[in-house]
Amino acid sequence: MSHSAPGAARRLRAFTLIELLVVIAIIAILIGLLLPAVQKVREAAARTKCSNNVKQQILGMHDYASVVGHYPPAIQNAAKTAGDVFPGWGWGTLILPYVEQAPLYTLLNPDRVPFGPQVGYATVAVTPPMQAAPAVFRCPSDPAPDRNTFRLDRDTDQLGLANYRAVCGTDSTGIFYANEDRNGVMWQNSKVKFTDVTDGTSNTVVIGECVFVQDKATRKWAAIWVGHTGYYCSPDASIGCGVRISDNMWHLDDASAQINGTAPQAFGSRHPGGAFFGFADGSVRFFRSSAEPATIKWLGARADGRVVQYDF
Numbered sequence: 233m234s235h236s237a238p239g240a241a242r243r244l245r246a247f248t249l250i251e252l253l254v255v256i257a258i259i260a261i262l263i264g265l266l267l268p269a270v271q272k273v274r275e276a277a278a279r280t281k282c283s284n285n286v287k288q289q290i291l292g293m294h295d296y297a298s299v300v301g302h303y304p305p306a307i308q309n310a311a312k313t314a315g316d317v318f319p320g321w322g323w324g325t326l327i328l329p330y331v332e333q334a335p336l337y338t339l340l341n342p343d344r345v346p347f348g349p350q351v352g353y354a355t356v357a358v359t360p361p362m363q364a365a366p367a368v369f370r371c372p373s374d375p376a377p378d379r380n381t382f383r384l385d386r387d388t389d390q391l392g393l394a395n396y397r398a399v400c401g402t403d404s405t406g407i408f409y410a411n412e413d414r415n416g417v418m419w420q421n422s423k424v425k426f427t428d429v430t431d432g433t434s435n436t437v438v439i440g441e442c443v444f445v446q447d448k449a450t451r452k453w454a455a456i457w458v459g460h461t462g463y464y465c466s467p468d469a470s471i472g473c474g475v476r477i478s479d480n481m482w483h484l485d486d487a488s489a490q491i492n493g494t495a496p497q498a499f500g501s502r503h504p505g506g507a508f509f510g511f512a513d514g515s516v517r518f519f520r521s522s523a524e525p526a527t528i529k530w531l532g533a534r535a536d537g538r539v540v541q542y543d544f
Contacts, residue, residue, distance in 0.1 A: 275373065275503070275504070277372075278371070278372035278373040278503070279373070279503055281371075281372050282371040282372065282373065282395075282441065282501070282503070282508055283508055283516050283518075285367075285368050285369070285370075285371065285395075285396070286396065286439065286441070286508045286509070286510040286516045287510070287514070287516050288331050288368055289327065289331060289368065289369075289396060289439060289510060290438060290439065290510040290511070290512075290514045290515075290516070291330070291514055292327040292330035292331040293323075293327055293330075293438065294514060295327075295330040296326060296327050296330050297425070297426065301423075301425065302422075302423040302424055302425045303417050303418055303422070303423075303424045303425075303438070303512075304323045304326040304327055304418065305323065305326075305418055305419065305420060305421050305422040305423065306322070306323050306398040306400055306418040306419050306420060306422065306480055306481035307320040307321070307322060307323075307419070307420040307421065307456050307480060307481070308320050308321045308322075308323075308326060308342070308421060309321070309346070309347070309420070309421065310346070311411055311420060311421060312411075313411060316411065318348075318349070319347050319348035319349070319356055319455060319456065320346075320347055320420070320421075320455065320456060321340075321342045321346075321347045321454070321455050322452065322453060322454055322455050322456050322480045323398055323418055323480070323481075324369055324394060324396075324452075324453030324454060325337070325340055325342050325453070325454050325455065326342065328340070328366075331366075331368045332368075333366050333368070336361055336364055336366065339361040340359075340361050340362070340454070347454075347455040347456075348455075356455075358390055358391060361454075362391050362392065362454045362455065363378075363379055363390055363391060363392050364392050364454075365378035365379070365392050365393065366392070366453070369392070369393075369394040369395065369396060369453040370393065370394070370395055371395040371396075371441065371443075371501060371502065371503075373501065373502035373503050374395050374443050374444060374501070374502045375502070376393055376395075376443070376444035377393065377444075378392060378393060379391065379392060379393060380392070380393055380444075380451075380452055391452040391454055391455065392452065392453055392454055393444055393451055393452060393453070394451045394452055394453035394479075395441055395442060395443065395444070395451060395501070396439050396440070396441055396442065396451075396453075396510075397439065397440060397441075397442045397451060397479070397480060397481060397482060397499070398416075398417075398418040398419075398438065398439055398480065398481035398482075399416055399417070399418070399437045399438060399439060399440055399481070399482070399483070399484055399509075399532045400414050400416040400417075400418055400419040400422075400481040400482065400483050400532075401413070401414025401415045401416030401419065401483045401484070401532050401533060401534075402414060402415060402416070402483055402484055402485070402529050402530055402532045402533045402536065403483060403484065403485035403486065403529050414483050414532075415532075415533040415534060415535060415536055416436075416483065416532050416533065416534060417429065417436060417438045417512060417534055418438065418481060419481060420481075424534065426512075428534060428535065429512050429534040429535065430534065430535040431533060431534055431535055431536065431537070431538065431539065432513075432539070433511065433512035433513035433514075434511055434512070434513040434515060435511075435531065435539060435540060436511060436512040436531065436532070436533065436534050437484070437509050437510070437511055437512075437531045437532050438510050438511060438512050439509070439510045440499040440507065440508075440509045440510075441499060441500065441501045441507040441508045441509065442498075442499050442500060442501070442507075443500055443501060443502060445496065451479045451480075452479050452480065456479060456480040482497050482499075483529075483532060484499075484528060484529035484530075484531065484532035485525075485529055486525045486526065486529065487525075488529075489525035489526075489528040489529040489532075490525045491506055491507050491519050491520065491521045491523055491525075491528070492506070492507065492521045493525075499519075500521075503518075505520055505521055506518050506519050506520040506521050506523070507519055507521075509531075511531075512534070527540055
């Protein structure tokens with residue numbers, strides 16, 4: 233009988249190239265199987281966070297109304313007529329104390345400091361607080377930057393982005409004036425009370441989800457420019473004109489009510505299949521992209537006598 237000498241090195245069997253390739257292939261297959269599941273879990277978490285954002289905003293509006301006496305306006309400024317072209321603070325700024333953002337509200341100080349000159353077109357000085365990115369105004373599913381980079385918005389470039397926009401009413405004919413009451417809940421300098429929503433708070437949309445699209449659509453929470461007829465035209469001809477109020481509020485018509493539609497002002501999201509909307513009663517609902525725009529748009533009215541039957 234032979235014995236190995238003490239201390240002799242033992243020979244270990246190594247993997248062959250084929251075995252190594254098989255192991256790598258198995259690992260790749262497992263990763264391929266697990267990745268979609270991880271992505272689904274991540275999107276489910278993002279949807280939950282986004283829904284909670286909308287809920288927090290609506291409840292913040294309710295708290296605002298309990299203190300001030302009415303829903304916040306979509307835009308607050310010194311404008312008196314539809315033709316006034318003043319910039320103003322957005323509804324996102326006004327509800328900051330009611331969505332756990334009181335320190336940011338204090339820094340902006342909208343009660344004492346107007347957003348830009350309160351007459352005509354003029355350059356607005358952007359401050360760091362205006363560039364903040366409160367999580368309550370951002371959907372985790374949208375990979376957009378935290379600051380606005382829209383080329384038609386040079387005067388308020390680099391303001392903090394938002395993924396939510398006020399619904400100022402329903403479709404109607406004529407020019408869209410920012411000061412016009414389109415039978416919604418929030419528009420420029422509006423003061424709508426709970427009792428004014430006679431269609432029912434559970435039947436009236438207040439805010440909807442939207443996405444940032446470079447060179448097509450910009451969304452900001454802090455403030456807004458308001459143009460002469462709802463549009464802003466830069467004095468720089470190379471920049472041109474662009475929709476100004478659509479970053480803060482918009483009405484529901486056949487184009488904007490087409491969830492995830494092709495119109496720049498359309499409501500929508502990066503969630504698969506639809507977008508979240510907040511109702512005046514504080515509820516949050518998910519509207520599918522396949523939902524009929526002709527039905528959705530009438531949910532934007534507070535007092536048109538329509539009780540819309542929907543299953544979105």
